[in-house]
Amino acid sequence: MKHDSTYIQNPSAQPALQRTAWGFVTAAFWLLYLYLLMPLVTLLMWALGVRTAVSELYLRDSHVDPFLLVVLPVVAVTCAALLIGWATYNRARFRDRERRSHIDNVTREEIAGGLGAEASVSLALSEAKICILHMDDAANPTSLTATMPGVPRMAHARVAGAA
DSSP states (O other): OOOOTHHHHOGGGSOHHHHHHHHHHHHHHHHHHHHHHHHHHHHHHHHTTHHHHHHHHTSGGGSOOHHHHHHHHHHHHHHHHHHHHHHHHHHHHTOOHHHHSOOOOOOHHHHHHHHTOOHHHHHHHHHOSEEEEEEOTTSOEEEEEEEOTTSOGGGOEEEEOOO
16 A cells, blocks of 8 residues: 555544554654663763752752752743643634735735825835835825945935825
């Protein structure tokens, strides 16, 4: 049986039971991989002095400091809960396809109408890569300076379009 690559593009096409089973298989192999890396991690921790830090923080005077024993796990759980909560909030917030969908382009007439300017101003805006829109005190467009990258400021073309 040849595998179908559409499962890669659309994983929801795969049956839920099969997807869950493969998730457990993947998790089991990740745990095996981490188990095999533990001697290397232990060597690294020993080289970085983690054993010394543990003995100084927890085992000084042959007893475990109850403050550290309680506070450090609480801080770790709180950080994990905050991160999981933030991820869940964002997943719920951006689940809506409409929010992630393509936004249609605005027409030149809509731009000119929104600015209260002539169609020539919106045409010049759409054709210029970089431009400066000059406005009067009432926020009405008076002119447009089209800027070309690399050209000195004095050589900018001036396109008139007053409302």
